[in-house]
Amino acid sequence: MTMILSRRFFIQASLSAAGGLMIAAFAPEFAGATSLAGEPWSPETGKTPDEVNAFVVIDPDSSIRLRVPKSEMGQGVLTSLAMILAEELECDFAKVKVEYASGHRNLIDNNVYQSMGTGGSRSIRGSRVYLQQAGASARARLVAAAAVRWGVEPAACVASGGLVRNEASGRSATYGELAADAAKVALAIEPAIKTPDQFKLIGAGLKRIDTPLKVTGAARFGIDTRLPNMAYAAAANCPVFGGKLKSYDFSAISGRRGVIAAVPVTNGVAVVADNFWRAKEALKAMPIVWDFGPAASTDSGEFRAEYHAALDGPLANGGGYGDVDAAFASPAKLVEAVYEVPYLAHAPMEPLNATAHWRGDRIDVWMGTQSPESALALAAKAGGVDPKAVFVHNCFLGGGFGRRAVNDELTQAVEVSKALGRPIKLIWTREEDIRSDRYRPQAALRMRAALSGDGSPAGFEFSTAVGSITRSLGWGEVKDGVERQAVEGLANCPYRAGALHVGVNLKNTHVPVMFWRSVGSSQNAFAVESFIDEIAHAAGRDPLEYRRALLQGRPDFLAVIDKLADKGDWGKPLPKGVGRGMAIHEAFGTIVGEIAEVAVSDSGEVRVQRVVACVDCGHLVNPLTAAMQIESAVLYGLTAALFGEITIKQGRVEQGNFDSYPIARMADAPVIETHFALSGGDKWGGLGEPGTPPIAPAIANAVFAATGKRIRSLPLKNVALGA
Amino acid sequence: MALLVVNGRNIAVDVEPEMPLLWALRDELGLVGTKFGCGAGLCGACTVLIDGQATRSCITPVSDAAGKTILTIEGLGEKGLHAVQRAWIEADAPQCGYCQSGQIMAAVALIAHNPNPSDADIDAEMSNICRCGTYPRMRAAVHRAAELAKI
Numbered sequence A: 001m002t003m004i005l006s007r008r009f010f011i012q013a014s015l016s017a018a019g020g021l022m023i024a025a026f027a028p029e030f031a032g033a034t035s036l037a038g039e040p041w042s043p044e045t046g047k048t049p050d051e052v053n054a055f056v057v058i059d060p061d062s063s064i065r066l067r068v069p070k071s072e073m074g075q076g077v078l079t080s081l082a083m084i085l086a087e088e089l090e091c092d093f094a095k096v097k098v099e100y101a102s103g104h105r106n107l108i109d110n111n112v113y114q115s116m117g118t119g120g121s122r123s124i125r126g127s128r129v130y131l132q133q134a135g136a137s138a139r140a141r142l143v144a145a146a147a148v149r150w151g152v153e154p155a156a157c158v159a160s161g162g163l164v165r166n167e168a169s170g171r172s173a174t175y176g177e178l179a180a181d182a183a184k185v186a187l188a189i190e191p192a193i194k195t196p197d198q199f200k201l202i203g204a205g206l207k208r209i210d211t212p213l214k215v216t217g218a219a220r221f222g223i224d225t226r227l228p229n230m231a232y233a234a235a236a237n238c239p240v241f242g243g244k245l246k247s248y249d250f251s252a253i254s255g256r257r258g259v260i261a262a263v264p265v266t267n268g269v270a271v272v273a274d275n276f277w278r279a280k281e282a283l284k285a286m287p288i289v290w291d292f293g294p295a296a297s298t299d300s301g302e303f304r305a306e307y308h309a310a311l312d313g314p315l316a317n318g319g320g321y322g323d324v325d326a327a328f329a330s331p332a333k334l335v336e337a338v339y340e341v342p343y344l345a346h347a348p349m350e351p352l353n354a355t356a357h358w359r360g361d362r363i364d365v366w367m368g369t370q371s372p373e374s375a376l377a378l379a380a381k382a383g384g385v386d387p388k389a390v391f392v393h394n395c396f397l398g399g400g401f402g403r404r405a406v407n408d409e410l411t412q413a414v415e416v417s418k419a420l421g422r423p424i425k426l427i428w429t430r431e432e433d434i435r436s437d438r439y440r441p442q443a444a445l446r447m448r449a450a451l452s453g454d455g456s457p458a459g460f461e462f463s464t465a466v467g468s469i470t471r472s473l474g475w476g477e478v479k480d481g482v483e484r485q486a487v488e489g490l491a492n493c494p495y496r497a498g499a500l501h502v503g504v505n506l507k508n509t510h511v512p513v514m515f516w517r518s519v520g521s522s523q524n525a526f527a528v529e530s531f532i533d534e535i536a537h538a539a540g541r542d543p544l545e546y547r548r549a550l551l552q553g554r555p556d557f558l559a560v561i562d563k564l565a566d567k568g569d570w571g572k573p574l575p576k577g578v579g580r581g582m583a584i585h586e587a588f589g590t591i592v593g594e595i596a597e598v599a600v601s602d603s604g605e606v607r608v609q610r611v612v613a614c615v616d617c618g619h620l621v622n623p624l625t626a627a628m629q630i631e632s633a634v635l636y637g638l639t640a641a642l643f644g645e646i647t648i649k650q651g652r653v654e655q656g657n658f659d660s661y662p663i664a665r666m667a668d669a670p671v672i673e674t675h676f677a678l679s680g681g682d683k684w685g686g687l688g689e690p691g692t693p694p695i696a697p698a699i700a701n702a703v704f705a706a707t708g709k710r711i712r713s714l715p716l717k718n719v720a721l722g723a
Numbered sequence B: 001m002a003l004l005v006v007n008g009r010n011i012a013v014d015v016e017p018e019m020p021l022l023w024a025l026r027d028e029l030g031l032v033g034t035k036f037g038c039g040a041g042l043c044g045a046c047t048v049l050i051d052g053q054a055t056r057s058c059i060t061p062v063s064d065a066a067g068k069t070i071l072t073i074e075g076l077g078e079k080g081l082h083a084v085q086r087a088w089i090e091a092d093a094p095q096c097g098y099c100q101s102g103q104i105m106a107a108v109a110l111i112a113h114n115p116n117p118s119d120a121d122i123d124a125e126m127s128n129i130c131r132c133g134t135y136p137r138m139r140a141a142v143h144r145a146a147e148l149a150k151i
Helices: A077-089 A103-108 A123-150 A175-184 A211-215 A276-285 A300-310 A324-329 A372-383 A408-420 A430-435 A521-538 A543-550 A555-567 A623-642 A695-707 B021-028 B083-090 B100-113 B119-125 B135-150
Strands: A010-015 A021-026 A051-053 A056-058 A064-068 A096-100 A157-160 A163-166 A171-174 A231-237 A244-248 A259-265 A268-273 A288-291 A316-321 A333-341 A353-358 A363-367 A390-394 A424-427 A443-451 A457-466 A500-506 A578-587 A590-600 A606-616 A671-676 B002-006 B009-013 B047-050 B053-056 B069-071
Touching: A051 A123, A051 A175, A056 A123, A056 A175, A064 A077, A077 A096, A077 A123, A103 A372, A103 A390, A123 A157, A123 A163, A123 A171, A123 A175, A163 A175, A171 A175, A211 B083, A211 B100, A231 A259, A231 A276, A231 A408, A231 A430, A244 A259, A244 A268, A259 A276, A259 A408, A268 A276, A268 A408, A276 A424, A276 B021, A300 A333, A300 A443, A300 A457, A324 A443, A324 A457, A333 A521, A353 A372, A353 A408, A363 A372, A363 A408, A372 A390, A372 A408, A408 A424, A443 A521, A457 A521, A521 A543, A521 A578, A521 A695, A543 A555, A543 A578, A555 A578, A555 A590, A555 A606, A555 A671, A578 A695, A590 A623, A590 A695, A606 A623, A606 A695, A623 A671, A623 A695, A623 B135, B002 B021, B047 B100, B053 B100, B083 B100, B083 B135, B100 B119, B100 B135, B119 B135
Parallel strands: A064 A096, A231 A424, A363 A390, A457 A500, A606 A671, B002 B069
Antiparallel strands: A010 A021, A051 A056, A056 A064, A157 A163, A163 A171, A231 A268, A244 A288, A259 A268, A316 A500, A333 A443, A353 A363, A353 A424, A443 A457, A578 A590, A590 A606, B002 B009, B047 B053, B047 B069
16 A cells, blocks of 8 residues: 655655665754754765764754764653753754764774663763763864864864854854864864853753654654565563473464464564564464473562562671671660562563564664664674674664663564564564563562660661572672672661661572662662651651751752752641651762652542652753653652552463553652752762652652551552551 | 545555554554554553544554544644644653653643643543653643643
8 A cells, every 4th residue: 555645744764775764854843943863874874074073963054963872762862962062062052953873883983982871870971071072072173174274273263153263354164164174183182171160051951852753743763663575573472481482383373364474583482464463463363382481380479478588698798887786786776677679560651672674694673772782782693693784773762761771672573584584573562561571670678777775876787688680681690699789779878877787688580680760779769768767757756857867977968858858848737648758869870859748548549749859960961851850750660659560470470561560640640849959069960760769768658657557568559558 | 445534634444444543554554653552542652533532543443443534643733733732842741752642642632622621630531651751741731732722
């Protein structure tokens, strides 16, 4: 079928001559506005003459393309990282277009984009300096080119607003006129980058450049890829992790309309058809026999008991200070509590998918990945091709949250494309996405405090039993029984006690675990911040005042918590049945404090009404996207706190779709107010994740304030709070 | 062969009558602005308007949509951005953007039949899932769209 689309919005998604996907949206309303250009670099297109450096391309008409080396998954990096480049380049940001840097080029061009992995809330703090340098370097070359052209000293030329000027002669030239010469300039020394007091663009709350694409349906996600001769694949992974495919009967479905083939793949089997619906329906109808393996008899009740037992040791030394044994020898009061959290799925809105075209000596991949570099390596391995002959055309990511850091779906897409010799778009249904995730680890934490007569902590003993992410990903053995993810927020607990000891038991089940928005902080902050609340009450003190007393050595924490208490109306009266709870946590270089106001009805229904957050990330590149990330992180954590749990029965995940793995909806969303208490200086903290850890304990502490019932196990939906 | 009226155009689609409209739009017609999120009518990423009603296309067979007027996100802004789209831009609603086509279509239907929606109305009718947590900004954007629609 052919359909001619003649519309004002003409969306083009086609193969360029170089084999790269060109993504462009043309709409009169946005003509001249910033948009995603998205033409990946490839050796065929090479270093175009208008490329001033690997990050900055200026066409003769002075249109500017900036290359962003991180993935856009909602956090706003296409805008904020482009702002960093443009800050130094001194150009009109409204005329800038942005495209992804090429992972392939990074591999063959001396790692010019450094780490392209997007995770760990690292995009700004990890790339700011070299992006500033790239922008400054491009500007200095444009100035040098102008100086040569006019026979003046570079110091006599000024670059701003996309023009280089020489005041003495009154001459000026556009960046477009200078770009080709600038590309040939070799700078004797790299220019210094701006200091924060010199920023003009950084710190401005600019609107996101991708919004117009995202309100018109024009933004292209991996799942939207369409290629000539492409077929669609639906995959079934072995329902029990670690199991194997034994056999399948393609003859049972081979006569169905549009069905092309069944192909065994890593972890399962895929059915290929000419339409995804036909592929997934045929897959459902195809008899498959699995060898479930030894884990097929396990269940969550057993895991829970095992994690509890694991707290009794042996425990590896996860850090601490002081003499804990002495502190616990004869405490005035001993407080002890065990906290538990379940496995959690990421469930990004865009189900996992990848489109692969294997052509013998070359593989092209279209998908949304948090790591073009590891995607490239995975595709090369799956397709038996030199990594230098793999081209990853990164798209918009329909959510990531850590899940798109390891691209299991890509391996399968390449395997199917190789087997059939044509482009394949492989999609996991929502059920596959939920049941074949790599989850936030299940964990149990035992928190003990030895209190002195005045209620202050003489000693803390924190023990955690949690799955090792390093082991689960096959990234090697864990040294001395401790990995960073397990102890983040525990070993660096900001509350000063007489002594602290952290014990760790890294215990894995057959369920794979990985990075989930805020990683170990997601469970450790729940335990620490709930426990501090418990101790404060045990000591008969106000939770804010108690925290402040233990944070005297941390002025940065105090600045955040004081502003939080003020903005969040701490101590002000609330109606009956409504409670206020607070939590504060440092992760990824950023301190976030949150106060939740929670109403608990007589029947035990929980409604989070309002969340106030206060953040110290040092500096802000874009206050708008920063606030959006806090709102996002709060709601991601709120869903987990209220509803989130993945449970195992007979070795397999019981949940499958949004009916059994519920997500907060509009009616569940509180009012969220974000404030900043920026400490500046050398501190540049992350923002994608640090807003998540405090929300679960803030809610749990608010439930305690409202009802007197202490929440020590998540999610709250499993806790009876009714009268 | 089903005859569909999509974004004001008559289109014949040769698919099984039980194929969900979502997959006819995406894989047969190339209208990929409408998204697959759950396949079970639970998340609303696939929301389109059928005769003006917000409808989850992933559980609507093509046979049910035949002959009716179907509006997708691609058709919504054809004659200039809709008030909802303008409000979404003003409010900086989208983050990853994946659910936003469905959210916008749901909001278009809401303000068409309820020109002054309250927060409670928005809670009741905007039931699509967003994993990025854009709800507070979408709520503000629906109120703003209701204002813009009257101008």
